[in-house]
Amino acid sequence: MQTLQDENAKLKEKSAVLKTERDKLEERGQKLENNFKRFKGNMDRLKTERVQLIEENNTLTSKIEALEAEKTSLLSDKATSAQSTSDAAQQPLEETSTTIQLTKEKEQLISERDALLNLKKENEELKAERDKLLTEKAAVGSTSTSLADGTIEEARRTWDSEKAELVKAREDALAKAKVAEDNYETVNGKLDPMKLALEQMKNRLATVHKGRQEDKAKAKSEQEAAIAAALEKQKAELQSTTTSMPADYAEKHAEELKALETRLAAKHEEELKAAVEAAKAEAAPSQHQLDAAVERGRMEVQKKLVLKDGQLIRSQSKLKDVETQIKLFESQVRQWHQQGFIPEKDFSSITQPRTSTVPAGALAASSSQPSTSTAPKPTPPTGPAVTSTASTSQTKPLPNKAPSGQPHRGRGGAPPRGTERGRGGLAARGRLAPAVAAAQGPSLSVLGAAAKRQREETANTSEDSLAKRLKTGDSQGSGPAAAKPVTIKRPPPPL
Numbered sequence: 125m126q127t128l129q130d131e132n133a134k135l136k137e138k139s140a141v142l143k144t145e146r147d148k149l150e151e152r153g154q155k156l157e158n159n160f161k162r163f164k165g166n167m168d169r170l171k172t173e174r175v176q177l178i179e180e181n182n183t184l185t186s187k188i189e190a191l192e193a194e195k196t197s198l199l200s201d202k203a204t205s206a207q208s209t210s211d212a213a214q215q216p217l218e219e220t221s222t223t224i225q226l227t228k229e230k231e232q233l234i235s236e237r238d239a240l241l242n243l244k245k246e247n248e249e250l251k252a253e254r255d256k257l258l259t260e261k262a263a264v265g266s267t268s269t270s271l272a273d274g275t276i277e278e279a280r281r282t283w284d285s286e287k288a289e290l291v292k293a294r295e296d297a298l299a300k301a302k303v304a305e306d307n308y309e310t311v312n313g314k315l316d317p318m319k320l321a322l323e324q325m326k327n328r329l330a331t332v333h334k335g336r337q338e339d340k341a342k343a344k345s346e347q348e349a350a351i352a353a354a355l356e357k358q359k360a361e362l363q364s365t366t367t368s369m370p371a372d373y374a375e376k377h378a379e380e381l382k383a384l385e386t387r388l389a390a391k392h393e394e395e396l397k398a399a400v401e402a403a404k405a406e407a408a409p410s411q412h413q414l415d416a417a418v419e420r421g422r423m424e425v426q427k428k429l430v431l432k433d434g435q436l437i438r439s440q441s442k443l444k445d446v447e448t449q450i451k452l453f454e455s456q457v458r459q460w461h462q463q464g465f466i467p468e469k470d471f472s473s474i475t476q477p478r479t480s481t482v483p484a485g486a487l488a489a490s491s492s493q494p495s496t497s498t499a500p501k502p503t504p505p506t507g508p509a510v511t512s513t514a515s516t517s518q519t520k521p522l523p524n525k526a527p528s529g530q531p532h533r534g535r536g537g538a539p540p541r542g543t544e545r546g547r548g549g550l551a552a553r554g555r556l557a558p559a560v561a562a563a564q565g566p567s568l569s570v571l572g573a574a575a576k577r578q579r580e581e582t583a584n585t586s587e588d589s590l591a592k593r594l595k596t597g598d599s600q601g602s603g604p605a606a607a608k609p610v611t612i613k614r615p616p617p618p619l
Contacts, residue, residue, distance in 0.1 A: 152260070159257050160286060166250055167293050173243060174300045180236055181307045187229060188314050195321055226322050233315055240308045244301055251297070254290055 461471040 156257065156260065156286070159253070160289075163250065163253065163257070163290075163293065166246070167297065170243070170246070170250075170297060170300055174303065177236075177240065177243070177304060177307060181311065184233060184236065184311060184314075188318070191226065191229065191318065191321075226318065226325070229318075233311060237308055237311060240304050243304050251294065254294055257290070258287075 457466065457471065457474055460466045461468075466474075
């Protein structure tokens with residue numbers, strides 16, 4: 125039982141080995157079949173190329189025969205065309221065209237020869253491929269000794285048939301190659317006389333061209349000689365005519381030159397005068413330009429007058445507003461005086477007439493000039509620090525709006541804001557002490573109204589000015605402390 129199992133295992137191993145060898149043989153057979161198909165395709169292509177080459181060879185043979193016939197006709201024409209120069213001039217053109225045609229045909233034959241050489245090379249490659257296939261076939265035959273007898277016989281039959289086909293294809297290829305070589309030799313043999321004919325044609329063309337150049341040079345020299353002879357003859361005739369001229373010819377010529385000179389000088393003077401007149405006319409301004417300039421100046425002056433009138437009207441309206449405000453404030457001050465808010469001394473100092481320090485000429489000049497100048501800076505106060513605001517208030521106008529009267533305090537109530545404690549009535553806001561007012565005398569005024577008027581006047585002094593006015597010493601504080609410069613403490617620069 126064990127021996128049977130061992131034999132079965134050995135048979136299985138042998139069958140596996142045989143299967144692998146069979147697969148390898150099938151693969152090689154497939155490769156051989158593919159190579160044979162490719163070889164067959166190449167042989168078909170070679171057959172078609174052979175047919176084409178045969179046809180081209182026939183056409184080339186016919187062309188060569190036609191060229192030989194044309195050559196013989198050209199040689200016969202050469203013998204007959206040497207009689208006249210016109211025929212000799214026309215013949216080089218025909219020979220040139222013939223030479224060009226022969227050159228083209230020569231190039232075509234050379235290309236066909238190259239094609240034949242390529243065909244021969246491909247035939248050699250096919251032979252090498254066939255030998256390679258034969259060696260592979262022999263290798264396959266040597267490795268297939270372990271196959272069965274039926275398989276070997278079948279492989280031999282297929283190999284013999286393939287070998288016969290390959291031999292036949294080789295013989296056909298060799299025959300085609302031999303035919304192609306024969307065609308190449310025949311074509312090459314036919315090209316030699318054509319080359320010789322081309323060389324002869326080139327030599328003939330060179331001689332004809334040289335003769336034409338010599339004829340041109342000869343004709344040119346003859347033409348130059350004829351021109352020189354004609355010039356000499358003309359010079360001799362001119363000399364003979366100048367010697368036979370009359371004696372008064374020079375005088376007549378001088379008179380004509382003088383008349384021409386006078387005519388040209390007169391014409392030049394006329395042109396010069398015309399140019400001067402034209403320049404004067406262009407330089408002088410026309411009347412309408414002058415009128416337009418005068419009109420523009422008049423309109424400019426009129427616009428300036430309109431602007432001045434507008435400024436004057438605005439100044440007058442502002443002056444009227446200020447006068448009405450002054451009247452309202454005076455009536456309010458009188459009312460406060462009647463009510464007992466303002467003492468008699470203060471009221472007399474407020475209502476007394478003031479003398480204007482501005483001259484009449486300055487007022488007239490200010491009314492005629494535009495209000496674009498800035499307001500004069502007020503002078504710093506020279507009195508004590510306490511009376512500085514009171515002294516400057518005399519030169520300032522009254523405020524726009526009169527302050528409303530302060531209500532009386534009730535019985536037992538607190539005094540209103542800004543009033544003094546003790547005896548006396550209600551005073552205006554910002555009123556000074558009685559001792560200070562007595563020391564100042566007639567220069568007492570309402571401080572709050574003066575401060576307000578100061579700001580409004582500085583704002584309305586000039587409509588065209590946009591610069592901010594700096595506050596004077598009386599608005600920022602009086603005394604020497606207000607005039608001291610402020611020192612800024614900055615840290616030292618880094619080292």
